[in-house]
Amino acid sequence: MSEKEIISALKYVSRMKPEFMLSEMRNYIKSEMYTQEIYNIASSSFFDLGLDIVPVDDDFKVFRAPGGFIELSDREEQINEAFFRTAGVSRKLERLIEQFIEKKTGKDWDDPVILDRIRKAVVSQKADYWKSKGSRNISYEKGYDILGYLAYQFPVYFVQFQHILYGMAEDGLLKKRMKVLDVGSGPGTVPLAITDLYNRLEDNKALVHSIEMYDENIEAYNFLVPEYAGIKDKVDVREPEKIDIKKLDVGKLPENIDLMVFSNVLNEIKDLSNSEKAELVKEMSEKLNQNGSILIIEPADKVNSTEMRGLAISLKVMGLGIYSPCSFIWGSGCNPQGCWSFEQQEDIDPTRLMTRLAECDEPYRYINLDIKYTYVILRKDNLTRIKYRVSPKAKFAKLSKLGKHTGKRINVIASLMSGDLGDEKNHLFKICDGTSAKPVYAVLPGHNLTPENEVITNARYGSLLSFQNILVRYNEANDSYNLLLSKGSLVEAVEG
Ligand SMILES: C[S@@+](CC[C@H](N)C(=O)[O-])C[C@H]1O[C@@H](n2cnc3c(N)ncnc32)[C@H](O)[C@@H]1O
Structure with a gap:
């Protein structure tokens, strides 16, 4: 048969x-x-x-199986909000990682010699990361490369992915039965994060296919992911395919993908220009369902972040729609040159391994808790998170026209494109309406904070705000504009 x-x-x-x-x-x-x-x-x-x-x-x-998209219940929201208040790696997963270290080294995970070798791996991986793009050679060929990654990068990426995925669940983008393709899976960060989140949801399931190039990562994946996913059986995981995505045969990828993920991967692919990466992602989007999403995540540093924005706009030009975080309220495209925008979240709880690694002369080298990332969600169906379009009669200035309004008080409408970048004296937020080639910031001196303008301090990243009665200033040193909020300025949430 x-x-x-x-x-x-x-x-x-x-x-x-x-x-x-x-x-x-x-x-x-x-x-x-x-x-x-x-x-x-x-x-x-x-x-x-x-x-x-x-x-x-x-x-x-x-x-x-039930069809359609996840709608979060009150209970699911409560459980997840509680998780994100003190987010971290679960005790079960921490222990699994410790067991993997023991399997690879034949010693206790907290043996001083092992901890010292992991420290060296962390330091050398970070040094590689900060080399300029051309001379960078981040490799996962040695066992300790993976142990260093699991100790230092993994906990943050694991929680970070859950923040984004949960945001997608809130927006109704996740299917009750969701097929995922995770590209450059490493030790399985994305399927582990999906498992963690789906274990906090009711009757929802996912199937994850993965692609990874290095054997050591695949070994870690095979040790960690099936075991963790098997605890509640909400996520079915297939063994990673060993593939160099530069040589990918797109025809062989699974059909009908609901979510295609590139988490901290595209920036590490050597020998591909940004436009070649865009072509690759576009070609892979053939396998995406019409109502599916492509999620690209990159680190928040200036080089990787600005490159990713450029990549996202190239993909938009090639026909994919940007769902979030960017919005195009004036109906125009944008100029991504030098656009540095990233999201921030609360620090994670350190793992036991991280804490032990930090018990040394230079603890700061081994503690990695802050979550900052650049991301874009792309779609084939042109669904956008922000639906608002500025009406021709609206009395808002375009940010591209700020040069004409310098020194004047005006009204604008724009998306919040950063967390608070300011200091003790001033709140500072990047804002964007898709029209300006120069960076624009909303500046709110602490003493000008009022109930009428405070919404900017807790609005969601990517959400749309209207600003009334703000003073335009040109910042010559940075070739950018500052929109100064005073006590008389009004900020209102418009959408998102
Ligand atoms: C920084 S890690 C990210 C791992 C995981 N996605 C995460 O977010 O933690 C980058 C991953 O991309 C993989 N990678 C790099 N170049 C690749 C290529 N050409 N083909 C497939 N995978 C690649 C690496 O092996 C590594 O696992």
Whole structure:
């Protein structure tokens, strides 16, 4: 009996019955087969057939999976908000990572010699990262490269990904049954983060396919991800495909992807220009469902952040739509040259491993808790997070016209494109309306904070705000504009 025949029999039976036992399939196929044999042949197809399957005694119950998008319940919101207040790596996952260190080294994870080697790996990885792009050679060939990554970068990236994913859940972008392709998976940060979040949601499931180039990363992935995902079985993970994405055969990727993720990957791909990366992502988007999302995340430093904005705009020009964080309220494209915009979140809790690594003369080298990242969500269906468009009659100045208004008080409407970049005296926020080639900042001196303008201090990144009665100043040193908020300025949330 071929796989094809079994799948078509499954399709037939599942159309007839919303729920059935897998053993019943034996009545619909010609050859004699055990239920377990049918399961083995069909197990990788249930997700695509829109079916859920659960073991029951010696058999399996098969039923139609719920369709559509996740709508968070009050309880799910409470649980997740509590998680994000003191977010970190769960004790179970921490322990799994410690066990991986023990497996790789044959010693206790906190053996002083092992800790010292991990410290060296962290230091050398950071030194590589900060080399200029041309001479950079970040490698994951040695076992300690991965241990250093798990100790230092992983905890932040793990929580960071959950912030973004949860934001997508709040926006109704995550499917109740979601097929994910994680590109450059490393030790499995993204599937581990998806597992963590889905374990805090009710009846929702994901299937994750991964691509990774280095054996050491794949080994870590295979140790950590299936075990962690298996705890609640909400996330089904496939073994990573060992692929260099520069040589990717897009035709061989899984079909009907709902979420395609590039988390801290594109900036590390050597020998590809930004336009070649854009072509690669565009080509891969063939495999994305019409209502699916592509999520690109990069570090927040100026070089990587500005490069990613350029990449996002290239993809927009190539026909993908930007869902967030950018909005195009004047209906124009934008000039991404030098656009440095990133999101910040609360610090994470350190892991036990990080704390132990920091018990040395230079603890600051091994503590990595702050979350800052650059991201973009792209779509094929041109859905946008911000729907607002400025009406021709509205009395707002475009940020591209600030030169004409310098020294005057005006009204503008723009998205909040940073956290608070200021100091004790002044709050400072990057804002953008998609028209200005020069950076624009809203400056709110602490003594001018009033209930009428304080909304800017707690608005969501990417949300749209209107500003009334603000003073335009040109900052010659930075070739940028500052919009000064006074006690009489009014800031209102418009959307998002
Ligand atoms: C900084 S790590 C990110 C890992 C994970 N996505 C995360 O967010 O923690 C970059 C990953 O990209 C992978 N990578 C780099 N170049 C690649 C290529 N040409 N093909 C496939 N993977 C690549 C590396 O092996 C590494 O796992």
